[in-house]
Amino acid sequence: MTARTGQRGAGVPLLVIATAQLMLVLDDSIVNIALPSIQRDLDVTAVHLPWVVNAYILAFGALLLLGGRIGDLWGRRGALQAGIAIFVAASFAGGLAQTTGLLVAARAVQGLGAALAAPNALALIATTFADRATRDKALALYGAMSGLGIVVGLLLGGVLTDTLGWRWVFFINVPIGLLVLLGSRTLVAADRHRGRLGALGAALGTGGMVALVYAITRLGEDGFTDPVALVLLAAAAVLLAAFVLTQARSASPLLPLGLFRDRNRSGAYATMLLLAVGPMGTFYVITLYLQQVQQLSPLQAGLAWLPFALGLVIGAGAAPKLLVRLAPRHVATAGALLSAAAAFWFSTIGVETGYWTHLAPAMLVLGLGFGLGVMALTQAAVYRVEPDKAGIASALLNTAQQIGVALGLAVLAAVAATITAAPANAALGAEAGLVAGYSTALVVASALLVLAGLVALTTLSGRATTEPAATDPAAPVG
Structure with missing residues (x-):
């Protein structure tokens, strides 16, 4: 395995991890500012408009466990790079979208890319930075980007929508993501580890998280008496309980309960x-x-x-x-x-x-x-x-x-x-x-x-x- 990076060579890896996290988090908020323009341009109905935001949040939140485990088993740097590549391609597709369906689909694929990239960016801090001071600096930057991304998203979304148009809230990810991909070669790849992903565990865990995040989203839109949200919460409870049981018995669990x-x-x-x-x-x-x-x-x-x-x-x-x-x-x-x-x-x-x-x-x-x-x-x-x-x-x-x-x-x-x-x-x-x-x-x-x-x-x-x-x-x- 390649030696880890000391303080002298830490600049580019630090920048790569910080930029990757910033890009992924700001997509939680950057599109919010552009929603009125998107609605007018694509003639989006009021019922479907929230899904321009929710499709990203749903895929991102539901697939994070799967993304983290893929990195553990198949290599974190490769998983990060695959996630950023998917995110960039989906951003470009979102900027070109001519219908509501295509835009919502692009947002969901962005969430998939983010779910692969985000946990592995954090895990790569441990394998890339050799000394405590640099590692703490990387963690501080990562944590700061988790909150700053929301503010930057609002500011950048407002500026881009007012000047270049709403499509640029998606296109802006393309050059940033390509730079992250280029710089990601400086990150130290962790060893791959033995184990299987486990199709049943992955299906139960992902299904349970989709139901949970979707239920929470509906509760925010329709209140605590929404029958669909209550059914989804019950489904999430059943699926996640079954997921925990399968993980406890699995020789290679998706989620090690230890x-x-x-x-x-x-x-x-x-x-x-x-x-x-x-x-x-x-x-x-x-x-x-x-x-x-x-x-x-x-x-x-x-x-x-x-x-x-x-x-x-x-x-x-x-x-x-x-x-x-x-x-x-x-x-x-x-x-x-x-x-x-x-x-x-x-x-x-x-x-x-x-x-x-x-x-x-x-x-x-x-x-x-x-x-x-x-x-x-x-x-x-x-x-x-x-x-x-x-x-x-x-x-x-x-x-x-x-x-x-x-x-x-x-x-x-x-x-x-x-x-x-x-x-x-x-x-x-x-x-x-x-x-x-x-x-x-x-x-x-x-x-x-x-x-x-x-x-x-x-x-x-x-x-x-x-x-x-x-x-x-x-x-x-x-």
Whole structure:
């Protein structure tokens, strides 16, 4: 196996991993800004329009476990390259699409490519960077891109749609993806590991995740009484239960259940799910508030989130230094509680809340908390994992985050809509009613983030992470 990269040769690999993650995450939000233009140009019905976004989220979230395991068995660098190539081809097809069906299909294939690329980009950090300092820097960049991608997507989507047209929100991925493919040759390929993918396990796991993510998506659109969503939740429960049973008996499981025996790692997954619910749900609610109550344009709303991006960079940058001295438990708990405080701060909005005195400081604190939390949880989830399980361990963390994002959007959107529609709030007028709904949803987000802090405090390691005395150069140490 090729020797791992030290600090001197780390520049290009760092840039490749950061750019790959940024490109994949920003596609969660970049298309949102272009939806009105897409609807007009392709004559998309209101029923089908959400699927331009949901097809990507559904395929991405549902196929992450499969993508991570493929990397473990068949090589992570090759899986990353295949994923980026699929993503680029689907982006080009999406930009050329002349019908709604072709566009939605292209978005689903983009999600497939992202599911192959994202967990293997994270796992490759362990095999590419030899020393703790460089590896922590790579993890910090990866974590920062997970949040920055949302903001960059809003900004870039607004600029491209206003200047070159909506098709360029897809075409922009082509040159970026090709550069990532070119640079990916500098990443150190991990060894392939013995084992089979397992057709039954793959079918049950993928089917269960598709049903779960689709159910969550429908709950956000149609509320908690949607019968289709409830049936899908029941189907997801049955399929995932059967999946766990088959994995427990399999000699070569898609999901090695032994990963969950580590309380620290299981706690990291649970905390990540809740942490993603809060900030990403808050992001959704406040973006609606900026546009529907304060009447900002989509591009202005994207620019308004720059303090969040600043806080995220500060948090992700400070976390590696803190984690050398403090336990992941303390850093993740602090991140969750900072995010909770920001969400509660947001919940006090009114119809004419000031940006610089109220919104911008809360955005900064939210980004700071999310940056600290994501970095601590990423380290807890992927450090000290056996080399043949690094891809699936990374995929589980990505899956927790994707489900958390979908769940956050669904829960907070449903809460906001329910409270806004209440007769007492409807009588206040349109804007005041919206603010009442948004405020209640943000209180719920704050409570979920406090719960994330409690989970982190009670499950994560109480000792600072140090380099183990391992001799295997492929081991993801930390």
